[in-house]
Amino acid sequence: MAINFLHVLGGALYLSLKLSAIIILLTIAYEIYENSKLYETIKQLAGKPLKKIGISSNASVTMIAGLLLGIAYGSAVLIKDSMENKMSYTDIILSAIFLSICHAIIEDTLIFVAIGANGVILFGSRVALALTIVAILNKILQNRR
Template structure:
């Protein structure tokens, strides 16, 4: 095994920087919106959409920031809301499929899937993966779906008496939350770096490019794995590229994305199992479609 320490440190530090500059300001913004009682106004505008997802209206900003920015911003907006295990699982499934659209759609375009198809497909699949949670009674899926799983940053601090105390307390909570997410993500990066250093992966030749691309995207994600995906795509057929792309648009970064929401109480088995189930179905249909059209 070859563990690339420098690569791990570079990735961990660059990710930590993104987390700090994303989580802290958005967390504070969410708290300020609630402090000045502006959150209900925003929530009311987006209520029809959040109702479709069976989520509280207050999650609108978390959804929007996750879709257009990244999951760290979504977590920052959602963390102060006191969401239940069920809410976090819904949020994790939806945003697990539909997040970081501007960046990841650009990568998909380089791989041969245009913006309209990739965004449209991910939007549709983001709703489809929720079907089991929306139609199956929650008591069959969760032991206690309404339980509010407190994140570690939530403490028994007293209610602030004035705005200055409020800012100080929430700044402390924001920094603590950012540190906790950095530790979690750094652990994931460490594990992924270990996996990448495994000798059997390094022995993959280009005859196994499809498998390598799937493994890379599934473990690392579309954004961080873009270099490998683009490199391996040179040795893949159009059918193989599209099969991999559509699979990964449903299930990618399965470790990091999942643990971010599990940290707040989401069900890990539902998040991984449902996304993989639908991703495999998509992979099967894409592969078989191009089999029939190529012959």
């Protein structure tokens, strides 16, 4: 069977350019966002629902970082916070589980949308599932205490 190498190379190049364009736009948007007032506002807004499922406002800073930026950055903050004893053990475990299910949601959703996925479903189900699972785990951990 003959393989059309030109076609293969073209496809690889097209995908690489598409991914690069998304990544560059995201880093620019994040750079602007990080230096704006919006950053503080969102941090406070997101703190409330997270508190309901058992994650304290100290942890919510970490959560937002991880949610938007991805696990590498989010867990860097998580490690720093836990070393400074800012968070309780439950906070740490719940944050770790939440983040492991639901991080970098903007980036992850966008790259899948770029190749044709339904972004609303991807975004909504991940957030909903992470909140549900952490809420359940929080109940279990509370009963044990």
